[in-house]
Amino acid sequence: GSGINWPPEFHPGVPWKGLQNI
Amino acid sequence: QEPLTVSMLAAAPPHKQKQMIGERLYPLIYNVHTQLAGKITGMLLEIDNSELLFMLESPESLNAKVAEALAVLHA
Numbered sequence: 001g002s003g004i005n006w007p008p009e010f011h012p013g014v015p016w017k018g019l020q021n022i
Numbered sequence: 023q024e025p026l027t028v029s030m031l032a033a034a035p036p037h038k039q040k041q042m043i044g045e046r047l048y049p050l051i052y053n054v055h056t057q058l059a060g061k062i063t064g065m066l067l068e069i070d071n072s073e074l075l076f077m078l079e080s081p082e083s084l085n086a087k088v089a090e091a092l093a094v095l096h097a
Contacts, residue, residue: 009060010067012048016041018067
């Protein structure tokens with residue numbers, strides 16, 4: 001991750017992918 | 023809702039563990055920082071699970087970490 005999309009947002013009920021997609 | 027325990031977490035795969043913690047963490051943060059709750063929760067989920075579990079039971083330490091996250095977010 002370059003930090004452009006940081007931080008990843010957590011949404012209740014949505015599977016957490018954390019930093020995996022950045 | 024029963025407290026999240028180490029053994030409950032250990033029964034789940036790593037990505038699910040963060041999900042379980044996030045579901046507990048988010049409402050606590052949402053009460054105080056409605057607009058930024060998603061981002062703050064996302065930032066805090068990078069912390070070790072053992073510390074996150076402690077924070078869920080310790081409003082003081084949670085508030086301290088939320089304040090840190092906000093400072094970083096606004097930097």
